[in-house]
Amino acid sequence: MTIAEDIEDALLRRITPQELFDAGYNPGSIGYAVSRLSSRGIIKRPEGFVGWVQRAQRKWIFTRDNYTCQNCGAHGNNVELQLHHKDHNKNNNRSSNRATWCSGCNFKEGQEWAAKLRMGKVKTGVVKKGAIRLPAKKTAPRDYSRLVQGVTSFMGDLVETIKADKAREQ
Numbered sequence: 001m002t003i004a005e006d007i008e009d010a011l012l013r014r015i016t017p018q019e020l021f022d023a024g025y026n027p028g029s030i031g032y033a034v035s036r037l038s039s040r041g042i043i044k045r046p047e048g049f050v051g052w053v054q055r056a057q058r059k060w061i062f063t064r065d066n067y068t069c070q071n072c073g074a075h076g077n078n079v080e081l082q083l084h085h086k087d088h089n090k091n092n093n094r095s096s097n098r099a100t101w102c103s104g105c106n107f108k109e110g111q112e113w114a115a116k117l118r119m120g121k122v123k124t125g126v127v128k129k130g131a132i133r134l135p136a137k138k139t140a141p142r143d144y145s146r147l148v149q150g151v152t153s154f155m156g157d158l159v160e161t162i163k164a165d166k167a168r169e170q
């Protein structure tokens with residue numbers, strides 16, 4: 001078995017996304033790392049993985065925000081919580097762009113934003129068939145070093161664990 005196959009085996013059978021999550025990894029980052037690895041053919045993305053990432057990320061953000069609306073402070077059993085997009089770009093689902101908002105605040109702010117767009121008060125977006133789309137931002141190339149470092153360290157530990165297991169079996 002090659003190391004790549006070892007990692008694939010570990011991710012598919014031995015180390016579950018939940019275990020990564022329990023180890024403190026942000027599910028969005030895990031999803032991103034796994035997607036990157038699978039797009040390069042290094043691992044196969046486990047079945048149902050995207051759904052898991054979405055559910056886990058939702059829970060992770062609610063927990064980070066203490067299950068409290070970050071706009072009005074509402075919390076409790078009678079408050080319906082949603083995930084707000086800070087930059088109004090619904091395709092930007094990174095945890096740093098998401099915040100826990102109550103459904104009332106989220107709806108009101110969404111309506112206000114759409115109205116501002118229609119009146120031309122905000123210049124950064126256009127309304128298309130009910131969806132808010134922002135033009136792609138021109139930003140400096142993203143620094144992946146922290147993510148790569150985390151995944152590399154995790155994969156390194158994993159390979160060592162697998163090697164130790166094999167040595168014991170022989």
Ligand SMILES: [Zn+2]
Binds near residue numbers: 072101
């Ligand atoms: Zn609120």
